[in-house]
Amino acid sequence: MTTIQRIWRIKNILLRLISTRCLECGFIAYPPKASCPKCGSRKVVEEELPKVGEVLTYTVINVPLKGFEEFTPLIIGLIKLGDAKVLAELVDVKPEDVRIGMKVVATLRRSTKTLDGVIPYVLKFKPLTLKLNTTT
Amino acid sequence: MRKVYVVGVGMTKVGKHTEVSMRDLAAEAISNALDEVGNEKPEAIVVGNMLSSLVEQENLAALIADHAGLRGICGLKVEGACGSGGVAVLTGYLMVASGLYSKVLVVGVEKLLERPTPDTLRGLAYAADADYELIYGVSFAGLNALIMRYYMSKYNVKREELALWSVMMHQNGVKNPYAQLRNEITLETVLNSPVVADPIRLYDACPLSDGAAAIYLTNEDWKKLSDTPVLIAGVSNAVDSPDLSSRFSLDELFASRLSAENALRMAKLSVKDVDVAEIHDAYTITAAVSLESIGFAEKGKAAKLWSEGRFKPGDKPTINPSGGLKSRGHPVGATGVYQVAEVVMQLRGDFPGVLVPAEVGLTQNVGGVGSNVTTVLLKR
Numbered sequence: 374m375t376t377i378q379r380i381w382r383i384k385n386i387l388l389r390l391i392s393t394r395c396l397e398c399g400f401i402a403y404p405p406k407a408s409c410p411k412c413g414s415r416k417v418v419e420e421e422l423p424k425v426g427e428v429l430t431y432t433v434i435n436v437p438l439k440g441f442e443e444f445t446p447l448i449i450g451l452i453k454l455g456d457a458k459v460l461a462e463l464v465d466v467k468p469e470d471v472r473i474g475m476k477v478v479a480t481l482r483r484s485t486k487t488l489d490g491v492i493p494y495v496l497k498f499k500p501l502t503l504k505l506n507t508t509t
Numbered sequence: 510m511r512k513v514y515v516v517g518v519g520m521t522k523v524g525k526h527t528e529v530s531m532r533d534l535a536a537e538a539i540s541n542a543l544d545e546v547g548n549e550k551p552e553a554i555v556v557g558n559m560l561s562s563l564v565e566q567e568n569l570a571a572l573i574a575d576h577a578g579l580r581g582i583c584g585l586k587v588e589g590a591c592g593s594g595g596v597a598v599l600t601g602y603l604m605v606a607s608g609l610y611s612k613v614l615v616v617g618v619e620k621l622l623e624r625p626t627p628d629t630l631r632g633l634a635y636a637a638d639a640d641y642e643l644i645y646g647v648s649f650a651g652l653n654a655l656i657m658r659y660y661m662s663k664y665n666v667k668r669e670e671l672a673l674w675s676v677m678m679h680q681n682g683v684k685n686p687y688a689q690l691r692n693e694i695t696l697e698t699v700l701n702s703p704v705v706a707d708p709i710r711l712y713d714a715c716p717l718s719d720g721a722a723a724i725y726l727t728n729e730d731w732k733k734l735s736d737t738p739v740l741i742a743g744v745s746n747a748v749d750s751p752d753l754s755s756r757f758s759l760d761e762l763f764a765s766r767l768s769a770e771n772a773l774r775m776a777k778l779s780v781k782d783v784d785v786a787e788i789h790d791a792y793t794i795t796a797a798v799s800l801e802s803i804g805f806a807e808k809g810k811a812a813k814l815w816s817e818g819r820f821k822p823g824d825k826p827t828i829n830p831s832g833g834l835k836s837r838g839h840p841v842g843a844t845g846v847y848q849v850a851e852v853v854m855q856l857r858g859d860f861p862g863v864l865v866p867a868e869v870g871l872t873q874n875v876g877g878v879g880s881n882v883t884t885v886l887l888k889r
Contacts, residue, residue, distance in 0.1 A: 375639075375643075375644055379639075379640060379644075383640055383641070386641075387641075387644075402755040403641075403754050403755060404638065404640065404641040404752055404754060404755065406755070410750060410755055410757075411757070429659065429759070430655045430656075430658045430659035430662070430759065431655065431658065432647075432651045432654035432655050432658065432706045432707055432708075432709075433704075433706070433707040434646070434647070434648055434650070434651045434654075434705075434706045434707075435703070435704050435705060435706065435707070436630070436648065436650070436705050436706070437627070437646065437648070438627065438630055438631050438634055438643075438646050438647075438648050439627040439628060439630070439631045440631075440646070441646035444646060447645075447646055447647075447651075449645060449646075449647045449651050449655065450655075451655050451659075451753060451754065451759070457754070457755075458753070458754045458755070458756075459754055460641070460642045460645065460647065460655075460752070460753055460754050461645055462645045462646070468707070473658070473659075473662055484644070484645075485646065495644065495645070497645075
């Protein structure tokens with residue numbers, strides 16, 4: 374279970390999905406790194422990731438970690454967002470309907486309470502459904 | 510650098526040791542190792558452990574050395590998640606190779622069954638990235654399940670093929686008196702076991718374990734402590750990101766490959782020279798990607814090879830004659846030391862379970878989902 378300090382410290386990264394892009398080799402890393410994991414360069418710049426992507430792989434967790442009982446079964450996906458990958462919870466979809474390659478979009482949702490009893494909000498991902506405008 | 514030899518090993522049975530404290534588990538392994546070297550007092554002790562906070566105890570080197578009658582010697586603890594035992598072996602190697610010490614005891618110890626399972630699972634998940642991944646409630650099994658689904662989809666590997674690994678490990682472990690799960694299982698046992706983190710089922714996973722193992726390291730001057738000293742021909746560690754998100758690849762353990770390549774180069778050996786290996790099969794998928802990253806199988810082919818009967822006793826290499834993490838068990842901070850002790854006994858010809866003729870052995874201990882990996886090459 375996390376703390377309010379942690380959520381406060383990294384809220385900008387979590388809610389805007391801030392990655393780092395290397396100015397030397399171009400490698401993009403999420404979570405953001407102080408130096409490039411690929412070439413070691415310290416010349417990295419922050420870059421906001423797109424909020425729409427596709428599921429690279431996923432799992433449905435039946436045995437929860439302490440504190441996540443109410444979110445079980447918990448669907449976790451690794452999502453391709455542009456040139457980066459982000460691990461996050463998948464919501465608004467039944468476990469049996471999740472597919473590799475499924476298009477998803479970020480959505481702001483409640484997470485489990487912190488140790489201090491605060492309710493943090495994080496980005497989760499839901500299926501992207503294109504709604505056609507049928508009114509003329 | 511001085512050459513480093515293993516001249517004594519000791520283990521406890523892996524399992525649930527409710528009646529034994531952490532210090533007594535460690536002392537039993539130490540006592541067994543000291544018996545092999547005529548009770549020659551070591552000059553230093555290195556303890557490998559990940560989660561002693563579960564039993565509300567830190568300062569393990571002092572606790573264990575003192576309890577084992579070694580008050581006054583040099584002592585330290587090292588940690589590398591489930592790879593803590595491996596980094597303890599590497600640290601002990603360095604202390605002897607450097608010439609600073611001549612006789613170093615390396616002890617791995619872990620007690621995972623002291624607390625309710627959700628507490629232990631939470632502790633194990635600390636090996637992942639707490640800020641950016643654990644915050645979503647992903648368990649250690651969940652992280653490995655992400656790799657498993659990706660791998661099965663990319664290489665068209667069947668569920669049944671991966672499950673056969675567990676069957677094979679139990680066949681080996683049933684003969685190992687130190688193993689935790691000493692029963693044979695069938696393919697159906699694996700395929701019908703409860704889903705932990707889809708597609709990982711209970712019998713894809715290693716058990717939670719208590720246990721301790723020790724190895725006694727010396728240089729050329731002291732190798733006479735044993736009639737059958739075993740040379741540490743190569744040792745190497747590599748790290749990768751604790752998070753899966755920024756990995757270069759999801760179907761290869763980058764740190765496993767680098768650590769194996771470097772250890773083999775140091776030993777002037779090729780992967781084809783290895784007769785016996787103990788690898789880190791925390792999950793059936795971990796066995797597959799480890800075998801491929803080390804170089805025992807081509808990418809995407811490991812499960813096909815073991816489905817055809819490869820890696821069993823008698824094959825070169827024989828993999829996990831102990832039963833591996835799956836059957837021997839996985840007392841996390843001790844596992845890397847168990848692996849070295851087991852392969853030393855294989856090379857000496859006195860392992861009390863499945864025994865294979867071997868001149869060259871390899872161990873690989875993995876922390877996190879391949880984020881802290883130590884490979885050791887052992888030679889008779």
